[in-house]
Amino acid sequence: TNANPLKVARMKQLGADVRQVGENFDAAKVAAKDFCAGNGAYFVEDGRDVAISEGAGSIAVELMASCVLDTVVVPLGNGALISGVATWIKHVQPAVRVVGVASEGADSMEASWRTNTVVERASVDTIADGIAVRTPVPEALDDMRGVVDDVVLVSESSIQHAMRMLFSTSGIVGEPAGVAGIAGLIEHKSLRIGRLATIVCGSNLTDEQMRQWL
Numbered sequence: 001t002n003a004n005p006l007k008v009a010r011m012k013q014l015g016a017d018v019r020q021v022g023e024n025f026d027a028a029k030v031a032a033k034d035f036c037a038g039n040g041a042y043f044v045e046d047g048r049d050v051a052i053s054e055g056a057g058s059i060a061v062e063l064m065a066s067c068v069l070d071t072v073v074v075p076l077g078n079g080a081l082i083s084g085v086a087t088w089i090k091h092v093q094p095a096v097r098v099v100g101v102a103s104e105g106a107d108s109m110e111a112s113w114r115t116n117t118v119v120e121r122a123s124v125d126t127i128a129d130g131i132a133v134r135t136p137v138p139e140a141l142d143d144m145r146g147v148v149d150d151v152v153l154v155s156e157s158s159i160q161h162a163m164r165m166l167f168s169t170s171g172i173v174g175e176p177a178g179v180a181g182i183a184g185l186i187e188h189k190s191l192r193i194g195r196l197a198t199i200v201c202g203s204n205l206t207d208e209q210m211r212q213w214l
Helices: 005-013 025-039 050-066 080-092 108-115 138-144 156-170 177-187 207-213
Strands: 071-075 097-103 150-154 196-198
Touching (some): 071 080, 071 177, 080 097, 080 138, 097 108, 108 138, 108 150, 150 177, 156 177, 156 207, 177 196
Parallel strands (some): 071 097, 097 150
16 A cells, blocks of 8 residues: 555556555565455466566576676565576576675565574565565575575665665666665675676656655
8 A cells, every 4th residue: 555656657557457455565465365366366476486586587697698796786575586696697607696685674584594494574664665575485585595695684874875876876766675786785895895796676766755865
């Protein structure tokens, strides 16, 4: 019910039947699963369906074909993006470090990856709605094993700093979740060694959000 209105509007413009249910991502997911169960529909789940990770992995195919890198820093949401990217990177250049970045206000994926168990949170508190995971997908955590080298957390201030820096230096509008990798490089000096790359994904900001954050 509190989804980014610009994202909702763009989905509707493309012809989607958008139904807004639940106060957070996971509540909406439960509602979507219930809808599928009652209507014979198929629920496409980020982090569980392999095809989504394979699609995300195509980013790494292009990246590794054009660069020689030491570290790749990736926004960490439900895990499909980082698993697909990391799987290909480790296939072609096993020595390259892959680091995921999550928000301090939505740390369930980081805690789950670090403890090797599913850690749920009662709530999330972050402007980065695209990586605001409260209940991790177990299969996604399994996919991260052996291909993701580390996961770090970033503050809301670092996320906003990353958005402003990207906009002011490159003229690129990045949404909070999309710039998590840059936020990780801002906040964690230990990552800033050698040849680096990060993935910027998503530019869904309303006019009000652009005025507030950029």
